[in-house]
């Protein structure tokens with residue numbers, strides 16, 4: 325660990341899975357260039373540029389209100405649903421500008437799914453929760469198989485296999501969140517965005533979802549917003565740190581491989597934040 | 604450091620005077636609300652009982668099978684509301700077929716699609732104001748626009764004109780009630796659906812509408828009941844005090860139940876009052892039957908959503 329003796333803060337223990345290996349980031353699947361997002365006349369985040377590596381996990385950390393959710397929502401155009409939200413700059417997915425007028429946001433969201441902070445299963449049966457998204461996207465195969473395989477991938481099958489007809493809302497919070505992840509998987513996206521997916525969950529459910537994320541990263545690209553720095557350190561390959569300017573605008577301070585960000589941050593403000601000396 | 608072995612301190616928990624006061628205030632309000640409920644129930648109950656007592660003597664099958672209301676028929680106890688019942692059912696049917704789709708459609712547009720601009724706001728304000736316009740004004744509208752559109756002859760005074768007039772009358776109420784119901788559907792439900800790559804219409808049709816259906820139908824039930832009882836607008840829009848034939852198509856002339864009751868009340872015979880009261884009982888029965896159908900529909904709709 326690189327902590328100095330005089331360091332009053334506590335360092336995050338980074339148990340990178342690639343311990344010893346040189347941390348490497350894959351080629352980007354999504355790139356943000358000079359992205360500024362405003363609500364009405366208020367610029368919530370200013371000048372964000374970063375790359376999201378394919379088949380890896382990117383964590384976004386930073387103080388409350390610095391625009392993590394705002395940036396995340398702009399990646400699959402969920403900001404379109406927010407009155408007055410505007411995105412400037414360029415967001416490219418596989419080299420395609422997702423904000424160009426010729427792009428239908430529905431197509432973007434098919435490929436870039438999202439899991440929300442508060443579990444929001446549909447008020448339908450557990451199976452319907454899984455099949456609905458697949459069906460509207462043209463799924464014609466065997467629904468039963470889809471439900472089982474998807475729930476297995478979301479590590480939920482054993483807990484719900486006997487009550488597939490019950491409402492998705494009858495599950496516990498942790499189960500609901502895994503159901504929401506499962507329903508996203510059923511659409512077979514490329515990228516999964518997660519906005520504090522574990523903030524309403526107990527440590528065991530959290531751990532299960534973290535394991536799930538690691539597993540999913542083999543096949544999907546994941547971007548996760550979290551307030552839990554241990555979590556960022558545990559699961560992610562790249563960590564992006566945001567902070568607030570004097571004008572209370574969010575800005576990107578540092579985007580580095582996770583191990584590097586938590587052991588040798590390039591920016592003093594990152595150092596302050598991860599050691600708990602932040603404001 | 605806190606001592607772990609410190610003995611537990613026993614404290615008393617007497618109800619403080621402050622809490623006592625809050626509880627008293629709570630009890631007073633509760634009594635006020637109970638009184639309000641009882642008062643409403645009493646007024647309604649008294650009315651119902653009075654009408655029932657007055658009309659029970661005239662209750663017979665003639666009420667539902669005879670189509671003539673004349674002084675002679677009333678005296679002989681052979682008058683009936685058949686034309687009124689059928690007229691009213693036609694009116695409600697036409698009004699519902701017109702205003703339910705248009706009303707729910709408008710509510711969906713305003714809540715789910717409309718951008719927040721001056722045009723939307725103007726429409727919104729107008730809808731709200733329309734729901735407060737006296738119903739006779741709708742009758743004048745029906746007379747001025749519909750009756751002259753259909754021609755001031757046979758067709759102009761037909762069920763079409765009356766039904767559409769009533770439809771217009773309840774349209775703003777249906778729009779507003781449906782909007783409220785749509786607005787109560789949590790945003791997170793829409794977001795979840797959008798995030799799976801759903802189109803706005805798929806989100807609305809599969810998630811928002813089913814979740815709002817129960818509220819939408821409640822508003823609809825209330826306004827249909829209102830349409831059934833309205834007299835003034837249809838009178839102005841061409842309903843007749845008396846028609847000799849049971850209307851068999853929406854192009855026919857008509858005389859709705861509330862107007863027939865009103866007509867009966869004005870007749871001089873002793874039996875007329877009783878006959879009118881029986882007419883009100885018939886109307887209430889019709890109302891309850893219509894509401895029951897709507898409630899069954901509502902229960903079915905809400906079973907599709909599993910909160």
Ligand SMILES: Nc1ncnc2c1ncn2[C@@H]1O[C@H](COP(=O)(O)OP(=O)(O)OP(=O)(O)O)[C@@H](O)[C@H]1O
Pocket residue numbers: 363368386387388389390391392393394395406574
């Ligand atoms: N719908 C909105 N309308 C207007 N302003 C908004 C909206 N959503 C977010 N903001 C503003 O944008 C800024 C960034 O908000 P955002 O939710 O992205 O922060 P965050 O980093 O996700 O915070 P947290 O960690 O608390 O979730 C805040 O100042 C917030 O007030």
Ligand SMILES: [Mg+2]
Pocket residue numbers: 392393394519
């Ligand atoms: Mg947030």
